[in-house]
Amino acid sequence: MARETLTKEQIIRTAIELLDEEGLEGLNMRSLGKRLGAAATAVYWHVKNKDDLVLLVGDEVWDEIELPDLDAVDWRTAASRMALSLHAMLSRHPWLVQAFGYHLFYGPRKARHDDHTLAVFEAAGFSGPAADRAAASVFTYVLGNALGASATASLSRKISRDGRDPEEVLQETMAKAVEAASGLPRLESRLGTRAAEYNEAPEDTFAFGLESLLNGLEARVGPGRPADQR
Template sequence: MPADQKPVPSVWTRQRRQREQPALSQERIVSEAVHLLDVDGIDALSMRSLGNRLGAGATSLYRHVATKDELIELVVDEVYGELEVPDVTDPAHWREVAARSAHDVRSMTLRHPWVAAVLGQVGLASLGPNLSRVSEGMLALFEVAGFDLEEADQAMNTLIAYVIGMTTSEAAYLSMLARSGQTEQEWAESLRPAAEQAVKDHPRLSEGYAAHRDRDPRVIRDANFDYGLQRVLDGLESRLDHLGGSPGSALPT
């Protein structure tokens, strides 16, 4: 690297220290950070608060993680390690596996709702070992489906963009729900009088609200997510038909 060229700021571009303190390793720091984020949310995360939980000063943490941005890269990659790598060799099954992978990403995001809030600020997270492993598997999946490598990358990004877009608002809603101390059904019941009043002069909204009134809110969320997912996959399947490479028919929704 030329002397006047600054390194790209990322944990994945910085050589990791070979010798680490047994009592305070990068792995322990990341594990505790994930727990803190799951319980208290992204606003509670700081090097000082994390150091307090670990019984160490922030200076000790900086020996293993140079900045808070690096820490966020690490925790994002950590939770991506919960995902299974898509595995498909039969082109006829690409859509089923893609749908399952999308649902897995959604489930992971809802287990760790802070993820949705930080994905836009994770720098070179794509260089992390877990995210790289999952991305490699998804690229292979779309290549098996019939896309060349460049378009497989575009198909993967389209699918992930849909999942993250949907789960960002969903995760925010569930975080608010958790702070309220109410179940989802209790929350819906408490809002019913205000909601009915708000939609009474809007016949389409009123009809839709009445239709969902006695349904489990979680079932509605699941159905809405899967509806959009199937339409994204319809589009990708149509593209494969155009390319002459679609090996399977659409799955029922």
Template sequence: MPRETLNRDQIVEVAIELLDGAGIEGLSMRRLGKRLDSAATAMYWHVGSKENLVVLAADRVWGEIELLDPVETGWRTAARALVQDTYAMVKRHPWLIPAISTYVVHGPGMARFQNHSYAVYEAAGFRGRDLDWAVNTAFTFVAGFALFDAAQAAAARAMAAAPDLAVRADEIAARYPRLRERTEALRGIDAAELIGQSFAFGLDTVLDGLEARLRGEGSTAGVPSIAGTSNAVPGLLH
């Protein structure tokens, strides 16, 4: 791609492709320039720095999430879809959670997501600080699962490279009866199937818990709100 045809949108789009394949550490202006058939200096001219490029890419991917109108669908249907779509988006872009945990990411894409998150739980009946915490709880669930996925993938890679690690893990689990029982019960079951079932169980539990709070079972009065912070990603407190 000739240098004179480059623009920021094109650079961010290709940066997302590189991030998806190699993560934040694998992204460099040299690799990006090579992919775009342009000099690395042109990348800096358009986006300023690698850090700023990661921020732009992170904000861009938030726009992939479909937003259902909670008034038309009901808050629980909209909340379920939002959590599921957010998790799917994070799985497509596993570098996103590390990015928003490292950089100050806030732009139109994230703001759109945050605003809709508040609309969903406001439609449910949450107000004030309870609204903040309902939004944060749902996102924390997604972020936690994303970290779990990363840990599982790392463990699978490590055990594939060193099979004795699996033997050692079984030996340790054998010392603890409940852990041993569950390890043996789940052995041989497809990992993706287990993760899907676990995600569905957790999501139902979160939504059931939020619904219970709407019935008056507890409050969060007196807990500080984070709604006005500059990088107030639902569920990630800086």
């Protein structure tokens, strides 16, 4: 594909597909060009370098997050939907969680998401720095919950590149973990449940934590709470 027919939109879409399959460590201009049927040099006509490309694709995926109409739903419903949608987006694109450790993301799509998040918490009764704290609390909760899946995907790819079977290595590791839990009654009682699986948690853990967090935020703007404590 010549540079005249290659578009930035095609590059971004294909880069996202590559990142979803290979992770951040699998992205390079040569492999991207191969998928596009173009020389790596053709890609450079549209993006400056790999870091520039990661910023572009990192902003693109924020369009996948639902931004509920605050005239149609209450703030708590909106906050819950946005958190669930953000979690789903990060689960689809686990490389983005990994990329937060290497890149400072910005762009119109992320800005639109962040602005709407602040509007949600302002509708709840928070203002100024308190709205920022409320928004950041929910975001970091969602990000933390997405970290396990991202780490597992990255680790599995690393194990595969080393020529080993990820599932086999995981089973060996869990056998050692079971041995380490010997004599610890609380851990022993959970062996065989999902909570004992690597980087996993009991069913509905995310929903439980999100509800608890929103309950706490709602309590902070309840009747009788001074504005400077919200």
